[in-house]
Amino acid sequence: MSKVQKLGGVLLVLVLISSVLFLFDGRGGSDQIDRDRFVIADTAAIDAIHIQSTDQDIHVVRQGDTWTLNDTLAIDPSLMQITNSIMSQVTVQRPVSQLNKAEVRQQLEKTGQKVTISLGDERRTFYTGGNLQKTQSYFADEELKEVYLVGIPGYHHYIPGIFELTLNQWRDRLLFDSNYRSIQEWTIDYAKGVDLKMEFEDRFFSIAGVQQIDTAALMSYFNGFEQFQLNDYLSPGKYPRYDSLLTTAPIAHLSLTDIDQRKNRVLDIYAKIPGERFYLYSDANKEMIVVDEKRTEALLKSPSQFKRE
Known part of the structure; x- marks a missing residue:
């Protein structure tokens, strides 16, 4: 048998094996x-x-x-x-x-x-x-x-x-979807500190305790309410450290009144657990919600931060 014939025979065997494997692998x-x-x-x-x-x-x-x-x-x-x-x-x-x-x-x-x-x-x-x-x-x-x-x-x-x-x-993660045109009242009652109360009156907002309002600061603040999403919902029992927070007093109570009543919100915020990246919120139904610290702390403003210098 010549060398060419031998190589031809080997090639034929390889082709047959390849075909069988191809079919056996489900791709044939x-x-x-x-x-x-x-x-x-x-x-x-x-x-x-x-x-x-x-x-x-x-x-x-x-x-x-x-x-x-x-x-x-x-x-x-x-x-x-x-x-x-x-x-x-x-x-x-x-x-x-x-x-x-x-x-x-x-x-x-x-x-x-x-x-x-x-x-x-x-x-x-x-x-x-x-x-x-x-x-x-x-x-x-x-x-x-x-x-x-x-x-x-x-x-x-x-x-x-x-x-x-x-x-x-x-679940839908949209927590707030309001803006300065639709918000009627926004309040934060702090356990410690000066409460924040913003109310739409006549043609613009008033802020309790603030005579001259920094309009740019206020508009920037309200822009944060559009398409504001929570990070996650927590199921009771899954994160015991967060469960235990519900037995403590909240650090702040938030209340938003919108022209569209479906967008109204009442929320409690609890102290952040050391080392954690999220704040725990609870709504009117006592559902557990977490929001990252950066956006939570951007919400927790004081009246002095809206004073025009």
Whole structure:
């Protein structure tokens, strides 16, 4: 047998092995894959999303022009935009390799999210999750028979993360959304110190104890009320150090009255725990909220800081 024949035989064997591995890895027959099997082309038709896992049960339901979380809570509207974007573009890249399909299926069953999306009378259910490093995104059918590696063209981030958010992370984080045109009254009652009271009178604001107001300082202060978001909601029992703060007296009591009564706020602020970066707030429903120290301390002004020099 000549050298050329030998090399030709070796090459043929290598090609055969490569083809077998290609098929065995689930990438063979790619033309048979429905790459849009999880796509929802008309995301405007979505009227509910149900996310189930071993540790949480989340319902997002459309009610008119708004979305409600678990019947009573407002959601972060940006999360619905992200969800719609993902579901309109998610693409099947290939089936998961036969070598680790059983392992991935078991992982999705134990730690994945079961997602049911309602579009009128139609229901679409699938499982979603990823590897431990969050570098691969998996979608599987409702029966967990077929598992796929999925992605979005041009987007290289972890797709299932949107469905792994906690209930608190789905919630609307907007704490204040007022401005100097809509605020009617703003007061801070301090446990120690001089209280701050701003009130709209006639054509402008008055500040108790301040005769000459620094208008620029006041406008800058009120600008901070637009799209002011909290950092997070805390669930009772999860952070005992913050739970214990609720048994202490607050350092300040905030009250905001807006033309739009839906924007009214009543909040208590508690002393910051040494070494922590957040202040604890509680609202009228005694919910626990945290806001970073920089923005909290920017709120806690005194009347003297608005005096014109």
